[in-house]
Amino acid sequence: MSESNGAIEEEYADLGATTTEAMEIAETSMDIVRQFVPDETLADRVRQKSVHSMGDIEFQHLLEFTGRDEIGNDEDAPIRAGARAVLEFADIVTDITMAKAGVTSRGHDCERRKAIGHGSELAKETGMTRTAASVLELDKRGVYDGAIAVVGNAPTAAFALADCIENGTRPAAVVATPVGFVKASESRERIREVSDEYGVPAITNVGRRGGSGLAAALTNELIHVASDVRNGDLELDLAAETRVAQNEAGDADR
Amino acid sequence: MSESNGAIEEEYADLGATTTEAMEIAETSMDIVRQFVPDETLADRVRQKSVHSMGDIEFQHLLEFTGRDEIGNDEDAPIRAGARAVLEFADIVTDITMAKAGVTSRGHDCERRKAIGHGSELAKETGMTRTAASVLELDKRGVYDGAIAVVGNAPTAAFALADCIENGTRPAAVVATPVGFVKASESRERIREVSDEYGVPAITNVGRRGGSGLAAALTNELIHVASDVRNGDLELDLAAETRVAQNEAGDADR
Numbered sequence: 001m002s003e004s005n006g007a008i009e010e011e012y013a014d015l016g017a018t019t020t021e022a023m024e025i026a027e028t029s030m031d032i033v034r035q036f037v038p039d040e041t042l043a044d045r046v047r048q049k050s051v052h053s054m055g056d057i058e059f060q061h062l063l064e065f066t067g068r069d070e071i072g073n074d075e076d077a078p079i080r081a082g083a084r085a086v087l088e089f090a091d092i093v094t095d096i097t098m099a100k101a102g103v104t105s106r107g108h109d110c111e112r113r114k115a116i117g118h119g120s121e122l123a124k125e126t127g128m129t130r131t132a133a134s135v136l137e138l139d140k141r142g143v144y145d146g147a148i149a150v151v152g153n154a155p156t157a158a159f160a161l162a163d164c165i166e167n168g169t170r171p172a173a174v175v176a177t178p179v180g181f182v183k184a185s186e187s188r189e190r191i192r193e194v195s196d197e198y199g200v201p202a203i204t205n206v207g208r209r210g211g212s213g214l215a216a217a218l219t220n221e222l223i224h225v226a227s228d229v230r231n232g233d234l235e236l237d238l239a240a241e242t243r244v245a246q247n248e249a250g251d252a253d254r
Numbered sequence: 255m256s257e258s259n260g261a262i263e264e265e266y267a268d269l270g271a272t273t274t275e276a277m278e279i280a281e282t283s284m285d286i287v288r289q290f291v292p293d294e295t296l297a298d299r300v301r302q303k304s305v306h307s308m309g310d311i312e313f314q315h316l317l318e319f320t321g322r323d324e325i326g327n328d329e330d331a332p333i334r335a336g337a338r339a340v341l342e343f344a345d346i347v348t349d350i351t352m353a354k355a356g357v358t359s360r361g362h363d364c365e366r367r368k369a370i371g372h373g374s375e376l377a378k379e380t381g382m383t384r385t386a387a388s389v390l391e392l393d394k395r396g397v398y399d400g401a402i403a404v405v406g407n408a409p410t411a412a413f414a415l416a417d418c419i420e421n422g423t424r425p426a427a428v429v430a431t432p433v434g435f436v437k438a439s440e441s442r443e444r445i446r447e448v449s450d451e452y453g454v455p456a457i458t459n460v461g462r463r464g465g466s467g468l469a470a471a472l473t474n475e476l477i478h479v480a481s482d483v484r485n486g487d488l489e490l491d492l493a494a495e496t497r498v499a500q501n502e503a504g505d506a507d508r
Contacts, residue, residue, distance in 0.1 A: 017383075018384065019377050019378075019381050019382060019383055019384055019387075020381030021381055021382050021383045021386070021410065022383040022384065022410075025383070025409070025410070025436045025437065028435075028436045029434055029435045029436045032435040032436070033435065052434065052435070053433070053465070054433070054463065054465075055433040055434050055435065055438065055461070055462035055463040055464060055465070056462065056463055096355075097355040098352055098355040098356040098466070098467065098470065100355070101350075101351040101352040101354070101355040102352040102466070123273050124273075127273050127274030127275055128273060128275050129271075129273055129275050129276040129279070130272065130273055130276065132275070133273075155279070156275065156276075156279070179307070179308070179309040179467075180283055180306065180309050181282075181283045181286040181287065181306070181309065182279045182282045182283040182286070183279065184309065207309070208309035208310065209308065209309040209310055210309060211307070211308075211309070211465070211467045212352070212356070212467055213352065213433075213465045213466055213467045216352065
């Protein structure tokens with residue numbers, strides 16, 4: 001943090017912002033976003049991040065939160081599970097390089113990995129996409145169990161990941177936002193199916209939009225939530241309903 | 255290209271698609287996109303790519319093509335200039351790592367570079383964003399002259415690049431699509447101003463949306479156009495109007 005501007009609070013809006021100007025932009029930007037997105041639950045934080053990342057206020061309504069943790073299956077479950085995994089140094093495994101490049105290196109000690117580049121023999125033999133083959137290959141090595149599995153680009157990678165979950169793999173949390181006109185929306189629907197059926201916590205979106213930038217931004221918010229927990233600014237193990245009630249009680253006290 | 259499926263034509267829709275399934279998805283996807291986006295000019299190819307990348311048919315209407323080359327200042331000028339630069343092995347310089355990661359390594363011999371990581375002293379001294387400082391630092395070294403300058407994320411990097419252009423730097427082409435609520439739209443407006451004033455060819459968008467994925471996709475289309483020229487499938491040095499007229503004449507012959 002720059003010492004030239006004491007007005008910037010230490011708790012800043014974006015872990016990637018490290019200069020005075022960048023922090024001011026990030027703060028102003030999130031202030032604008034919060035005018036249009038609720039700020040009650042952990043899921044709301046992810047909604048805010050999606051709006052910020054996509055430059056589109058309406059994107060908040062396209063996110064879905066599925067699966068469960070020990071607290072319950074409320075909308076905050078995938079954020080709690082994801083932040084918990086960050087605090088426990090889980091691997092963060094993205095489908096492609098671009099998504100990995102977007103995941104911040106700050107505020108966590110997780111290993112950032114990418115699937116692409118593995119399983120090229122399988123891709124060659126079967127003709128399946130390189131990303132789908134890479135997911136299957138890493139899954140064979142047990143990489144996805146307990147990991148934060150991020151799919152930002154490739155619908156076929158999301159389908160492959162869903163198959164792995166059906167076959168017993170249990171990621172700590174899934175972030176899946178493939179973009180496009182062919183199978184993208186369906187691949188996220190399939191992630192939500194296995195998320196519901198096997199209780200695997202997942203953050204996805206509906207519709208054709210999405211992408212690696214979005215996936216990275218949502219993953220970064222999991223890291224940010226984990227940082228807030230680590231710093232004692234946030235209690236993680238609350239159901240969304242309880243958190244809202246506590247916020248309201250806090251507001252009433254003021 | 256997989257040999258297991260001879261039905262896939264060698265001229266495929268996406269340089270990143272190298273397996274049978276990936277090529278089928280890319281082809282199907284672009285077929286869908288072409289139902290909704292014109293296919294007449296080189297700018298139309300970039301419009302198609304934006305729709306494909308953003309998963310949003312309406313995005314085509316948000317692109318702007320400014321600046322000029324020796325053929326003219328028609329909408330194809332920045333694509334011709336960008337493709338020409340690719341054919342001449344220009345550097346492709348992105349603002350951040352994510353945009354660089356999205357630029358394909360196939361179909362060209364350009365060096366892919368990123369600005370971020372340079373100019374950290376300047377950022378520390380001034381408090382300006384790391385990306386803005388990195389652009390100014392690389393510009394001081396002459397990196398942007400004749401390069402394809404890509405700004406996918408940081409409005410302040412786009413502003414810095416515009417200042418460099420005002421001060422005499424001449425990129426071969428600019429692709430600028432920063433996303434967000436603070437200065438993003440204004441930074442692209444500023445790029446268009448210097449693009450118009452100094453004739454620097456630029457592809458930008460209006461509105462708050464954008465991002466590194468989009469910037470990489472549009473840059474990849476410049477590379478794809480260059481590949482088509484190199485393979486003799488496309489004549490580069492035509493004004494958009496002439497190209498449309500030739501297409502129509504070709505259609506009439508059938």
